[in-house]
Amino acid sequence: MAYSRQVDLLEPIDLADHLGKVELYLGQVCRIAGISKMQLDYWTNKAQIPTKGKKQRIYDMDALETVMLIKQAKDKGLNLGAAIDAARRFREQRTRDVQ
DSSP: OOOHHHHHOOOOOOOOGGGOOOOEEEEEEHHHHHHOHHHHHHHHHHHOOOOBBBSSOOOHHHHHHHHHHHHHHHHHHHHHHHHHHHHHHHHHHHHHHHH
């Protein structure tokens, strides 16, 4: 099969359709969110962010979004409790809007 015919078989891939399958380790979440491991560990416990894994926490995209929303709220001056509450409400509101 000629090269150009092989390329013609391919279609664009929408990576957003696959993000739900992505799982990240603690260090990766820290790098993406721009926070320390100590902060992430504390926020995970305080906000009760669900994780997988036994020896090392594994975060899915929903958990990453929650962490990033908390970070955004903290950067805008909210204390941690208010930031967690704002992130939770934001996610709930968006869920209602989608339905």
